[in-house]
Amino acid sequence: MQDGRGTNQIRNGSEPVRQCYTPLPEFYYDYNSSTTGGAVMHGYQPDYMEILKLDEDERKKRLAFYELTDEDFKRLASLRPFADRWTHEITEGLYELLMGQPESRAFFPDEATLARVKRMQNSYFLGLFSGNYDINYVRDRLRVGAAHERIGMPPKLYLGAYRRYLALIHMRLLDHFKGNESEASNALSSIRKIIFFDMALAIDTYIAAYLETVTRHQAAIRELSTPVIKVHDRILLLPIVGTVDTARAHQIMETVLLQVVEQQAKVMILDIAGVPVVDTKVADHILKTTAAVQLLGSQTILTGISASVARTVVQLGVEITRMHTRSKLSEGIELALSIVGKKITSKSVRGGGEEF
Amino acid sequence: MAGGPIPILKIGPTLLATIQIDLHDTVVDAFQNDVLEEIERTSAKGLIIDISALETVDSYVARTLANTGKMAKLMGTNTVIVGMRPAVAATLVRMGYFMEGIDTALSLEEGLELQKIRTTVPDTE
Numbered sequence: 189m190q191d192g193r194g195t196n197q198i199r200n201g202s203e204p205v206r207q208c209y210t211p212l213p214e215f216y217y218d219y220n221s222s223t224t225g226g227a228v229m230h231g232y233q234p235d236y237m238e239i240l241k242l243d244e245d246e247r248k249k250r251l252a253f254y255e256l257t258d259e260d261f262k263r264l265a266s267l268r269p270f271a272d273r274w275t276h277e278i279t280e281g282l283y284e285l286l287m288g289q290p291e292s293r294a295f296f297p298d299e300a301t302l303a304r305v306k307r308m309q310n311s312y313f314l315g316l317f318s319g320n321y322d323i324n325y326v327r328d329r330l331r332v333g334a335a336h337e338r339i340g341m342p343p344k345l346y347l348g349a350y351r352r353y354l355a356l357i358h359m360r361l362l363d364h365f366k367g368n369e370s371e372a373s374n375a376l377s378s379i380r381k382i383i384f385f386d387m388a389l390a391i392d393t394y395i396a397a398y399l400e401t402v403t404r405h406q407a408a409i410r411e412l413s414t415p416v417i418k419v420h421d422r423i424l425l426l427p428i429v430g431t432v433d434t435a436r437a438h439q440i441m442e443t444v445l446l447q448v449v450e451q452q453a454k455v456m457i458l459d460i461a462g463v464p465v466v467d468t469k470v471a472d473h474i475l476k477t478t479a480a481v482q483l484l485g486s487q488t489i490l491t492g493i494s495a496s497v498a499r500t501v502v503q504l505g506v507e508i509t510r511m512h513t514r515s516k517l518s519e520g521i522e523l524a525l526s527i528v529g530k531k532i533t534s535k536s537v538r539g540g541g542e543e544f
Numbered sequence: 545m546a547g548g549p550i551p552i553l554k555i556g557p558t559l560l561a562t563i564q565i566d567l568h569d570t571v572v573d574a575f576q577n578d579v580l581e582e583i584e585r586t587s588a589k590g591l592i593i594d595i596s597a598l599e600t601v602d603s604y605v606a607r608t609l610a611n612t613g614k615m616a617k618l619m620g621t622n623t624v625i626v627g628m629r630p631a632v633a634a635t636l637v638r639m640g641y642f643m644e645g646i647d648t649a650l651s652l653e654e655g656l657e658l659q660k661i662r663t664t665v666p667d668t669e
Contacts, residue, residue, distance in 0.1 A: 441637075445630030452650050479642045480633040485626060485649035 236330045239396045247326050254385045256321070260378040265319025267375055272314070274360045279309045281356040282349060292345050316382055329386050333393030343394055350387055354380065410436075414443040422454040423524045425517075427492075429462030437473035444477055448486045455524040456481055459517050461492030471506040478511045487512065487527060491520035548578040557589040558659050559621075560652075564597045567605045576612045583621050590659035591616050594652055596627025606641050613646045622662045623647065626655035 236242070283306060286292040296302045312332065318325070336346055358376055365372035413436060417425045424447055428440065448456055458474065460466065478488045489512040493501075498515075501508060514520040525531060549571060552561045559582055565571065579591065593609060595601065601609075613623035624647040636643065647662070649655035 441634055442630070445633055449630050449650065454650075476637045480630075480637040483625075483628050483633040483636060483643060483648055484630065485624075485628070485647075485651075485654060 234397070234400050236334060236393050236396055237327055239400070240330070240392050242323075242326055242330070244323055247321075247323055250385060250388070251321065254381045254388075256378075256381050256385060260381055261319050261321065263375060263378045264317050264382060267379075268314075268317045268319075270360070270364050270375075271317040274364075275310045275313045278313060278353070278356045278360065279306050282309065282353055285352045286345075286349060292349075295339060295341060316379065316386075321382070321385075326389060329389040330393050332386075333390030334397065336390065337394050337397045343391060346390065347387065350383060354383065410439060414440055416443060416447045418451065419457065419521055420525065420528070420530070422452060422528050423457065423521070424448065424451060424453045424455070425457040425459060425521075427459045427462060431465070432463055432470045432473060434469075434473075437470075437477075440473070441477045441480060445480055445484060448481055448484055453486055454528050455487050455489060457489045457491055457517070457520045457524055459492040459520070460490065460497070461494070461517065463492075466497045466500060468504050468506060471501055471504065471508065475506070475508060475511070489514060489520045489523055491515070491517045548574045550575050550578065552578055552582050554582075554586055554588065555656075557663055558656065559583065559586065559588045559591045560594070561592070562594040562597070567598065567601070569604055572605050572608045576608055576615075579612055580615055580619070583616055583619050588621055589663040591621050591623045592652065592655045592659060593623065593625050594627050594655070595625060595632075596629070596652075598632060599629065601628075601632045601636065603636075603639055603641055606636055606643060610643045610646050617645075622659065624649050624655040624658055624662075626650070626652050 240246075283296075283302070287296065287302075296305060315325070315328070354376075357379055361372045361375050361379075362369075365375065413430070414426060417427070419425045426440070426444060426447075432440070444456055444458075447453065458477070460470075460474070463470065474490060478490075481488045490508070491514045493513055493515050512520075512523060514523060522532060549565060550561055550563055552559055554560075559579070561575070561579060563575075567575070582588070583591065591613075593612075595609075609625065613625070616623045625643070626649045628648065647658060649658050
């Protein structure tokens, strides 16, 4: 029952898949749900067709590069009886390899899963001989790649399994075309082409998925990298931690300016104690940010300047005398308070609040 | 009051110009003329230019506004530009244009306050 539910969920989410290459049975999509909780858990499914820019034009280019011609398509279609006859044996042979190694065996934890993926494998195999390699075929192959990537199957196992796959097919072909070696080798050549075509799609999916993850992490880091803190009424603080490259400097400037206007801050304290290296570039970014803040009608205070930073900045000849600078953050806060007309004073210890 | 498209109002010793239309080159030139004539006519002590409605400011406009400020200074009038938008500030700075020597303020209210400070103690400088 659980499987059925998983299938429905995924089906609802991605309508076009229903029109994809037909031999795939219902349980195809359950591959995920049995091992990782499936698309229900993953919710977000990137459109690899879009990411990899796989349109009709690209499909044709790929087919051309793998030298897949109409002749190959016809030959593959004509091999359908061969495929029907041997699919079971070839699948068994493939899983013999996969189950023979602990690392790959781990992906098939129980009998039910194993039976399911074997059925999928059969339909995948038959798909190779459909003779129709249109855009839906490509979409389907991308889903195969995405499914493998999602369950964490490493490419080394994926490619290794293909190697065994080809060997098994070769063996059966020699049997099938007894004596007619040239026919067998032609058939194998065509099969190899379409298999490499498939593999390229799967590997592209792996890479795209990886890049996607990296991009998402970068976005998360960017968000975390500019935490503007309200120190006091109309005083903001931005502690800058880590390397400041151009992209980050732009982002810092944008955030600083937006926050200054939004919160109508009189003073923006930039604390660079956490910046490992302050070179001319970093100094330039800070100067520009300061200038922009001044244009808005506010001020910046640069704090966290260590002895070595002070030395470097002067030796580099960076002109930062125009800005307020302090060595310690606490001094910066005191200066900021004095700019907005406030002051930190000690409370009389003995009096216990008598002055109020 | 001058005849240009940007009204220049007098509030006490201060002139206030709120720019609410796109500044083309000709408009900003006319504005500069109007402002200087108003200063001459009214002997205003301060000038506030509110650009909070401007989404873009090109380098020519920025330079003209800054120059207007400098010219006003020569006539004894202090200029404060108020309400610059973050995107405008970022663009100007990236173009290397810092509008040095011009006072700025976050809002009109603060501009008026700053103007008060500047115009009440002019002799200390």
